Amino acid sequence: MRKLLSVVLAVAMICALAITANADTLDTSSNTASKDVTATYVAGAKAATVYSVDVAWGDLKFTYTDRSEGVWDPATHTYSNQSDAVWAPETADSNKITVTNHSNAAVNVAFAYTPAEGSTVTGTFDSATATIPAAVENDLANAPKHTAVLTVAGAITESGTLGTVTVTLDASEEATTKTVTFTDNAEMSLANESGDVYLYAWKDADSSINNTWPGQKMTKGEGNVYTFELDVDTYDHIIIGNGLDSTAGGKQTVDIDLTTLGGNYNLHVSGFDTDTGKYTVSNS
Amino acid sequence: MEKNNSGSGKMKIITAVLVIVTLVAIGVSVWALFFRSDDNGNALLAPDYAPVSIEKYAEDIGDDSASKLEQTEGGGAVSMSYSTEVGISLSEKTVSLFFENPGKSNQDVVIQIVIHDTVVAQSGRITPGKRVTMLDLPNNMSSSLEEGGYNGKIVVLYYQPENGEKAILNTDIPVNINVSY
Numbered sequence: 001m002r003k004l005l006s007v008v009l010a011v012a013m014i015c016a017l018a019i020t021a022n023a024d025t026l027d028t029s030s031n032t033a034s035k036d037v038t039a040t041y042v043a044g045a046k047a048a049t050v051y052s053v054d055v056a057w058g059d060l061k062f063t064y065t066d067r068s069e070g071v072w073d074p075a076t077h078t079y080s081n082q083s084d085a086v087w088a089p090e091t092a093d094s095n096k097i098t099v100t101n102h103s104n105a106a107v108n109v110a111f112a113y114t115p116a117e118g119s120t121v122t123g124t125f126d127s128a129t130a131t132i133p134a135a136v137e138n139d140l141a142n143a144p145k146h147t148a149v150l151t152v153a154g155a156i157t158e159s160g161t162l163g164t165v166t167v168t169l170d171a172s173e174e175a176t177t178k179t180v181t182f183t184d185n186a187e188m189s190l191a192n193e194s195g196d197v198y199l200y201a202w203k204d205a206d207s208s209i210n211n212t213w214p215g216q217k218m219t220k221g222e223g224n225v226y227t228f229e230l231d232v233d234t235y236d237h238i239i240i241g242n243g244l245d246s247t248a249g250g251k252q253t254v255d256i257d258l259t260t261l262g263g264n265y266n267l268h269v270s271g272f273d274t275d276t277g278k279y280t281v282s283n284s
Numbered sequence: 285m286e287k288n289n290s291g292s293g294k295m296k297i298i299t300a301v302l303v304i305v306t307l308v309a310i311g312v313s314v315w316a317l318f319f320r321s322d323d324n325g326n327a328l329l330a331p332d333y334a335p336v337s338i339e340k341y342a343e344d345i346g347d348d349s350a351s352k353l354e355q356t357e358g359g360g361a362v363s364m365s366y367s368t369e370v371g372i373s374l375s376e377k378t379v380s381l382f383f384e385n386p387g388k389s390n391q392d393v394v395i396q397i398v399i400h401d402t403v404v405a406q407s408g409r410i411t412p413g414k415r416v417t418m419l420d421l422p423n424n425m426s427s428s429l430e431e432g433g434y435n436g437k438i439v440v441l442y443y444q445p446e447n448g449e450k451a452i453l454n455t456d457i458p459v460n461i462n463v464s465y
Contacts, residue, residue, distance in 0.1 A: 052365040057453050059358030093356045097453070102363075165453040171368055 041206065053107060053169055054100040060165065061090040064156050087152050099167060100145040101132040106172035108132075111148045115163040121154035123163060131172050133263045142262075178232045180265040182240050184224040188269045188279060190251050192242035195220060199228045201235035210235060214243040214252075230265075232258055240267065240281070254278045330396065330403075330441055333448045339408035341418045347387040355390050360442055360451050362389040370397060370436065372404070372463040377426045379405045379419040381459075383438065387413035391442040391451065395419075399436040399461060404429065411445070429463050436461040 070082035089095040099109045108131050113123030130146040152162060180199065184191050191197050200215030202208065210216055210230075218226035218240075230238070236259050241252030254273060258265065261283045270282035355361035367382035385393045389412040397405040397419070404425045410416055437458050442451035 050365065051368065052363070054353060054361065054363045055453075055455060056353060056355055056361040057359050057451075058356045060452055061358065090358075091356070093359070161452065163452070166456055167453065168456040168458070170458050 049105045049171075050103060051105070051107065051169075051171070052102040054102065055097070055167055056100075057097045057165070058094040059090060060150065061094050062152055062162070063088050063090060066155075085155060095150040096147055097150070097165065097167065098145055098147040099132060099169070100143050102135050102140075102143050105134050106131055108168075108170040108172045109146055110168040110170070111150075112166045112168070113150060113152075113163055114166065116161045119154075119156075119160075119162055121152050121156060121162045123150055123152045123165075125150055136262050137259075139262075177229050178263075178265055180218075180228045180230050180238065180267065182218060182226045182228075182267045184226065185269055186224075188272060189224075190240060190242050190253070190269065190279065191224070192244055192249075196243060197226045198241050198243040199230070200239045200241070201230060202237050203235050204237060208234060214241055214250075215239070217243070252278055253281050256281060330439075330450075331394065332450050333443070337408045339410050339414070339416055339419075341420075342408075342410050342414040342416055345384055345386060345413055345415045347413060351388060352390055353388050360391050360444075360453065362391045362393065362442060364389070364393070364440065364455075366438065366457055368457070368459045370438070370459045370461045372397075372421060372429065372461060374421075374426050374429060374431070374463065374465045377421045377423070379421055380417065381419065381438070382415075382417055383410070384415040385410045385412055390445070392445050392448075394441045394443065396439040396441070397436060397461070398439055399429075399434045403439075404436075409443070431463050431465055434461040434463065 065083075065086050065088070067085045068081070068083040070079035072079055097111060099107075101107050108129070110129045111125040112128070113125070115121055115123070125148040127146065127148050130148075132146050133144045135143050150165065156162075182190075182197060182199075184197065197218045197220075198214040198216065199210070199218050200213055201210040216228070218228045220226055236257065238256045238258060239252050239254075240256070242250060244250040253267075253269070254276060256267070264283065266284045267281045268284065269279050271280045272278075273280055353361035353363060363386045365382075365384040365386065369381075371380035372378075373380070379397055381397070383395055385391075392412070393407075393410045395407045395410065395416070396403045405419045405421055407416060407419055435458065437456050440455040440457065442454065443449065444451070
């Protein structure tokens with residue numbers, strides 16, 4: 001009995017000493033093990049909006065030349081060489097106001113003229129309102145700007161202050177949906193036999209896509225122009241192609257980084273990259 | 285005896301009249317100092333010439349090396365950086381904001397905080413290269429504003445540094461103003 005108990009205990013100890021491995025999958029045929037590599041995505045902090053704007057204006061001086069009676073001709077009792085009253089800016093830049101946006105957000109600008117007390121002179125701007133896009137990263141020399149030209153009308157009988165100009169700078173809720181226009185050409189056409197062109201969009205940071213490959217069909221317009229309404233907040237890269245698999249005559253552009261296009265998306269095929277077998281594009 | 289009684293009676297009347305006059309004078313003075321409102325309800329008007337005094341809360345931005353903006357003769361060119369959020373503390377009697385007149389500007393600046401066409405605060409002169417993050421709130425405004433959010437604006441007025449002459453162009457910046465105690 002004692003021996004039997006000892007054997008049982010010994011077996012139990014041996015079993016307790018066994019180490020169980022559960023983590024890896026062991027492929028006994030090839031003596032390999034595999035384990036998933038995982039990562040947790042943490043979105044980066046969004047930059048705060050910084051508003052920075054330049055406003056430059058001319059001297060806002062005008063000359064009013066009143067109506068000229070002309071020259072009296074006693075022979076005919078008439079005046080000749082008469083001229084109407086006219087307003088003219090002192091210099092070519094006198095009546096121009098330019099707003100330059102250095103902000104990382106769009107700015108709505110509005111120009112308004114208010115007559116001085118007692119003045120009947122009116123003022124209008126050729127382009128009284130505009131949305132100036134956000135400044136583009138690493139492109140200080142080409143900061144977006146807008147220029148408005150002031151024109152005045154009415155009559156005065158003496159020199160003086162006509163009025164004041166107010167430039168209003170308002171934060172803009174810039175539309176996130178932009179129109180991507182692609183103009184195909186016959187020599188390097190991306191359209192398939194049905195005349196269709198596809199747009200595949202994705203966002204680098206989270207790999208969200210507009211649709212599985214080859215993406216969504218673009219809208220065909222006049223001639224060989226195709227358009228697509230794209231949410232540029234959700235996607236920052238696109239590929240334009242004919243929607244076919246590479247083994248079935250598929251054609252596509254290189255990866256297009258929307259953030260480098262300055263807010264306008266008018267794309268044309270510009271060449272063919274023989275290394276990648278993909279078409280390059282230009283933006284106008 | 286009769287003459288003395290009559291004299292003391294007169295003294296009492298005179299004393300009473302003097303006390304009443306004194307009280308009325310004190311009352312008028314108190315009203316004039318603390319309760320009288322200005323014309324149109326506006327405590328502050330945009331100066332036609334730049335105030336001599338520099339804004340006391342102006343700080344150096346530290347961009348003295350920046351080259352000046354191009355401007356046409358007789359015109360102006362100014363750069364500004366700003367926040368569209370403004371805070372007003374009724375207890376501290378201060379306005380919290382962010383406004384910079386960078387060194388590349390060619391104009392001095394005076395800024396006004398405006399709510400419903402009323403100027404509630406106004407800065408001194410802000411020269412190029414200066415930043416303002418706080419302004420004083422006048423006493424009458426701290427007693428007339430209520431807690432809450434307002435759609436207001438920052439009005440930016442420009443002045444020639446050489447002669448202080450006010451430009452005939454100004455800038456409005458719509459801002460959100462939060463008034464709290």
